[in-house]
Amino acid sequence: MRRRLEAGFVAVGLLCAAPLFGQSKAKAQDVPEIPFDSVPNFLKLPPNLYLGEGIGVATSSKGHVFVYTRSGETRLFEFDQNGTFVRELGQGLYGFSFAHAVRVDPQDNVWAVDEGSNMVIKFNPEGRVVMVLGRRPEAVDQLAAMPGAGAYAGTAKPYSFNRPTDVAWDAAGNIFVSDGYGDSRVVKYDKNGRFIKSAGTRGNQPGQLNLPHTMATDANGNVYIGDRSNARVQVWDNDLNFKTIYDTVGSPWTICISPGPHQYLFVSNSWPDNGDSRTASTTGEIYKMELDGTILGKFGKAGKALKEFSTVHGIDCRNPDQLVVSEITSWRVQKIILHPQTKQLERETRSRP
Numbered sequence: 001m002r003r004r005l006e007a008g009f010v011a012v013g014l015l016c017a018a019p020l021f022g023q024s025k026a027k028a029q030d031v032p033e034i035p036f037d038s039v040p041n042f043l044k045l046p047p048n049l050y051l052g053e054g055i056g057v058a059t060s061s062k063g064h065v066f067v068y069t070r071s072g073e074t075r076l077f078e079f080d081q082n083g084t085f086v087r088e089l090g091q092g093l094y095g096f097s098f099a100h101a102v103r104v105d106p107q108d109n110v111w112a113v114d115e116g117s118n119m120v121i122k123f124n125p126e127g128r129v130v131m132v133l134g135r136r137p138e139a140v141d142q143l144a145a146m147p148g149a150g151a152y153a154g155t156a157k158p159y160s161f162n163r164p165t166d167v168a169w170d171a172a173g174n175i176f177v178s179d180g181y182g183d184s185r186v187v188k189y190d191k192n193g194r195f196i197k198s199a200g201t202r203g204n205q206p207g208q209l210n211l212p213h214t215m216a217t218d219a220n221g222n223v224y225i226g227d228r229s230n231a232r233v234q235v236w237d238n239d240l241n242f243k244t245i246y247d248t249v250g251s252p253w254t255i256c257i258s259p260g261p262h263q264y265l266f267v268s269n270s271w272p273d274n275g276d277s278r279t280a281s282t283t284g285e286i287y288k289m290e291l292d293g294t295i296l297g298k299f300g301k302a303g304k305a306l307k308e309f310s311t312v313h314g315i316d317c318r319n320p321d322q323l324v325v326s327e328i329t330s331w332r333v334q335k336i337i338l339h340p341q342t343k344q345l346e347r348e349t350r351s352r353p
Helices: 002-023 139-148 343-351
Strands: 036-038 053-059 065-070 074-079 085-089 099-104 110-114 119-123 129-134 166-169 175-179 185-189 195-199 212-217 223-227 232-236 242-246 252-257 264-269 286-290 295-299 312-319 322-327 332-338
Touching: 053 110, 053 322, 053 332, 065 099, 065 322, 074 099, 074 110, 099 166, 110 166, 175 212, 185 212, 212 252, 223 252, 232 252, 252 312, 264 312
Parallel strands: 053 099, 053 312, 166 212
Antiparallel strands: 036 332, 053 065, 065 074, 074 085, 099 110, 110 119, 119 129, 166 175, 175 185, 185 195, 212 223, 223 232, 232 242, 252 264, 264 286, 286 295, 312 322, 322 332
16 A cells, blocks of 8 residues: 555656656757767866765866865865866855855956855955855744745845845946845846845746746846746846747756857756656757857757766856866766857858748
8 A cells, every 4th residue: 555655656746747847858959969079087186075066167267167066065166277176265154055156257256156045155366255145044044944945935135035046247247146946036236236126026927037047147238047947048138127038948057158259158958867768868958059049059968978968057158169067966077178060050050940
């Protein structure tokens, strides 16, 4: 009897999960494959130091790589351009609880977004904390919130977050934070951390969000939001007004926009390995796009070998031909070398309806 009940619970769980996993399947058809390679053993950790889940990754102007990882504790590591370990930032920091994203701004300040402490922490290039946004809940507050953990709150307070997910900036230094799991919004601050505006509520209509899990800005200050549970990328203007939706690249777990005169948008269609062969082959690819939503190509597939991706949670695209990606379920970071697409292929891709 017990086995029958357990089987029934499993079946119900799979049925309930089916629509969500269905959202992770990309809708785009006949997308060109971009040839690429992965650099073997890119990161060199010292003895007795290990990566846990590869949550966030970013590079500085010097090519140094910052990895935000969840292991026995949340930690932030720096490596040089060759992958050699340099140092650890913020060891024992009060704001480190449950890593979610790391980004490096144009001045080489390092920003860590911590979902567990509800904080966004800015380190200067020397590794000192120079700004904090948000506030870590007191232990009694965390206990009080336990019965509804993960539920939509919608409180939208100016200076506090509910499980934030990412951070970005515009050319004026204004700060954008995706307040993802508990508030489904994006918050804008000025360069000194003063609140300007908050936009977004839970839902699936244009301008609404269902887990804004990742975010990036372009050179014009437009904000691109990985609206993960709605399986789409939304584009808002600099004042957080809705512009458009790209819904052909699956579930955007992480996005990145390259710098330079011609910017590209990279979107990872990721999903954790649940042991279900029906979904494993449909997720794991990364899409390369124009900012107008045109898909130029894709690369990668689900798996744990080199050149395969196991739940990509972070992408750095400072060099659009050399990406660095972090993965949750394989506990690693890969350096990816994209081989140039021919101009003819790019023209054909752009001309498709």
